[in-house]
Amino acid sequence: MTERRPLIAGNWKMNGLRADARRLAVEIGTLRQFKPDAAFDLLVCPPFTVLEAVSQMIENTGVYLGAQTCHVAEKGAHTGDISAAMVADSGCSHVILGHSERRTNHAETNDQVNAQAKAAHEQSLIAIICVGETEAERESGKALEVVAEQVKASVPDDSSYGNTVIAYEPVWAIGTGKVATPDDVQEVHANIRKVLAEKLGQEEADGIRILYGGSMKPENAKELLALGDVDGGLIGGASLKAEDFWAIAQSCPSI
């Protein structure tokens, strides 16, 4: 089976003016350099405006750089948008797509996320495709069904373990301090892998990393990262403090 190296990804969201972003990037890069062989990949996804600055700070540290969304078109009349080519040109290897905050605040649909992921793949970017149910959907027993539908529709057919990562982020757990129970997380992740196998074949499904996101902290990371189908974390709040982000990464089981 393809080895799934844990990925610890920080989604900085709309946080980080240049001085703070540089400082945080230097701290994370220094921690990584101090332990280059640690068995996990580290990724930071700052806002567009500081990609360049962060890119310089993490050069040669082994920390990967990602953006938080991209447009489906390569270029053109799309005021305020950023294309996948621009993301790649800024030094990024990854891009987060379909985060629930984008789905809610910018009405992004599964079809759009699918097209964005294709655009990202065309630029050799790794698409981190986010899915997750709302509190109402979980309470009505629909979590598995909703997430399965999002995966089926948002993940393009050209996806492989080389160009795609899935992030399961229950909407009600994001920034709330509420965390899904380990049993629930494992159940959803295993079901995502099943849907991926139906869509892309077992080999790709076995290799695609599925991250958990939603109030992941140093205190709960170990238990979540130990689950069989959890291959890392997509971390919001706790990724803004280098020591917390590093502590979460250190909680990865060794491979």
Ligand SMILES: O=C(CO)COP(=O)(O)O
């Ligand atoms: O949305 C998230 C990462 O993309 C999770 O955010 P928090 O870790 O702040 O809950």
